[in-house]
Amino acid sequence: MMETAISYPTEGGMGKTGTWRIFRPVVDNSKCINCRICWVYCPDAAIKMLMDMPENEGKDIKGIEIDYDYCKGCGICANECPVKAIKMEREEK
Amino acid sequence: MASIKNFPKEEYVLKGHAACPGCPITIALRTALKALGNDVTLIVPASCSAVVQSLVPKTSFNVPVLNIAFAASASAASGVAAALKRLGKKTIPVVWAGDGGSYDIGIQALSGALERREDFIYVCYNNQMYSNTGIQRSGATPYGAWTTTTWTGKKEMQKELAEIVMAHHIPYVATASIAYLDDLYEKMKKAKEMEGPRYIEIFSPCPPGWRFDMSKTVEIARLAVQTGSWVLYEAINGKIEFTSYSKMLLKGRERKPIEDWLRMQGRFRHLTEEDIKRIKEAIDEKWKYYMQIYNKD
Ligand SMILES: Cc1ncc(C[n+]2csc(CCOP(=O)(O)OP(=O)(O)O)c2C)c(N)n1
Ligand code: SF4
Ligand code: SF4
Ligand code: SF4
Numbered sequence: 001m002m003e004t005a006i007s008y009p010t011e012g013g014m015g016k017t018g019t020w021r022i023f024r025p026v027v028d029n030s031k032c033i034n035c036r037i038c039w040v041y042c043p044d045a046a047i048k049m050l051m052d053m054p055e056n057e058g059k060d061i062k063g064i065e066i067d068y069d070y071c072k073g074c075g076i077c078a079n080e081c082p083v084k085a086i087k088m089e090r091e092e093k
Numbered sequence: 094m095a096s097i098k099n100f101p102k103e104e105y106v107l108k109g110h111a112a113c114p115g116c117p118i119t120i121a122l123r124t125a126l127k128a129l130g131n132d133v134t135l136i137v138p139a140s141c142s143a144v145v146q147s148l149v150p151k152t153s154f155n156v157p158v159l160n161i162a163f164a165a166s167a168s169a170a171s172g173v174a175a176a177l178k179r180l181g182k183k184t185i186p187v188v189w190a191g192d193g194g195s196y197d198i199g200i201q202a203l204s205g206a207l208e209r210r211e212d213f214i215y216v217c218y219n220n221q222m223y224s225n226t227g228i229q230r231s232g233a234t235p236y237g238a239w240t241t242t243t244w245t246g247k248k249e250m251q252k253e254l255a256e257i258v259m260a261h262h263i264p265y266v267a268t269a270s271i272a273y274l275d276d277l278y279e280k281m282k283k284a285k286e287m288e289g290p291r292y293i294e295i296f297s298p299c300p301p302g303w304r305f306d307m308s309k310t311v312e313i314a315r316l317a318v319q320t321g322s323w324v325l326y327e328a329i330n331g332k333i334e335f336t337s338y339s340k341m342l343l344k345g346r347e348r349k350p351i352e353d354w355l356r357m358q359g360r361f362r363h364l365t366e367e368d369i370k371r372i373k374e375a376i377d378e379k380w381k382y383y384m385q386i387y388n389k390d
Contacts, residue, residue: 005149005150006149006150007146007147007148007149007150007151007152008150008151008152009107009151009152009153009154009155010107010147010151010152010153011107011108011109011153012107012108012109012151013107013109013110013111013146013147013148013151013152013153014109014110014111014147014148014153015109016109017108017109017110020114021114036097036098036100037097039097040097040100040123040124040274041120041274041311042120043112043114043115043116043117043118043119043120043123043310044108044109044110044112044114044119045104045106045107045108045119045123046108052102067108069108069109070108070109072114072115073114074114074115074307074308074310075115075306075307075308076115076307076308076310076311078308079308079309079311079312080311080312088308
C-alpha cells in the first residue's frame, strides 16, 4: 500500500526566509500609535506588538518588533503604517 | 463590528513559509484562522496554497490540512464532514481554494456539495488567475487583463461565482477583501456559527501575477473596493446586504476613478482608451443595478 506523506507544523518550513530580503523595514517606535495595522497585514507574521509580549503586560508601551529572521522585506507594513513609523532601507550585503 | 484591535493573538500561519513576499494568501489565511480558530480541517487543492505550506516533512500551517486533487475539494470536504459527524466532532471542514480551482476546475464538485447541503465552509481566495503555474487566465480574470494565455489582454468579462453559488440557496454567501480584514473576520465568525454549506470569496491581489510592487498588495485590494470594481456583501439565507466600504458606496459615496486602480497594475498597461471605456461602463452598469435592487431601507 502506498504511504501518505505527512508534514508537521514547524517554524521556518522554508528556512530563514529573512535571507530573501532586499529592503529591510526599520521602525521608529517613538512614532508608533499601536494601531496594529502592520501586525495584521504582514503576510509573514513577522511583526509582534510590544504590548502583546508577556514581559510588557500592564505597561503603557508603544511599538513593534520585527523578526528579521523571517521578514521577507515586502514593504507592506511601511506602505500601510498611518504615521509613517516604518521605513524601508536597502540591505547591506 | 469586529476590530483588528480585538483579533486573537494566536498565529496559525507560521513564520518562514514559502509564499512570495507580499502574498495575499497568507494575509487572508492569518485573519481567517484567527476568526475560525484551530478546530478546523483545511482542504487544499492544487494551488499556490498547496506550495505555500512548505515542503514535506514540514508545514507552515498550524492546523490539520488535507491536500487533494484539483477538481476534488468540495467532494473531499463532503467526505471529511461525514467522517467528523460520525466521530461526533465539532471540527469544521474548510476548503481553501484558488479561483482556478473554484470558478473553473472545482465548480462541478462545489455545485454538487452545495446542492447536497453538505456541512462545510468553502473559501475561494480570488487572485483572478492561475498563479501557481505561472499566470494563466481563469474564469475570474477580468476583461483586458494580461496573462500568459491572454497576452494581448483577455477579451471576455469575468463571471461572478458568488452569484452562481447564491443560486444554490445556501445559508451564507459573502465576498470579502484582504484590505478589509475586520469585515473578513466578521464574516468568518458568522460562517463559523452556521450550519450547512457556507461560501466566502476573498479578493486577493497577487504581486507577480498582476505585475505590481509587492508593497502594494493591500493598497490595490483597497482601491478595488473604493472604485467599485470589487464589491463587499453578504447574503444570509439569500438576503443580500452590502458591508463595509461598499455599503457607503451604495448609500451614495462617490466611487474613485477606475483608472487609478488600473494604472497601478502592469497587467493592464496595454489597455486602449476604448478598453478603459468598456471597463468603466461595465462597472457603472453593475452599480446602477445594485442601486435599483439593494439600496432601500
Ligand atoms: C488536474 C490538474 N491540472 C493541472 C494541475 C496544475 N496546476 C497546479 S496548481 C495550478 C493553478 C491553480 O490556480 P488557482 O486555483 O487559481 O490557485 P492559485 O495558484 O492562483 O493559488 C495548476 C494549473 C494540477 N495540479 N492538476
Ligand atoms: S516588510 Fe513585509 S514581511 Fe517584513 S515585517 Fe513588513 S510586512 Fe512583514
Ligand atoms: S502600523 Fe505603524 S503605528 Fe501602527 S502599530 Fe505598526 S508601526 Fe505602529
Ligand atoms: S504567486 Fe501570488 S498568490 Fe502565489 S504565492 Fe506568489 S504572491 Fe502568493
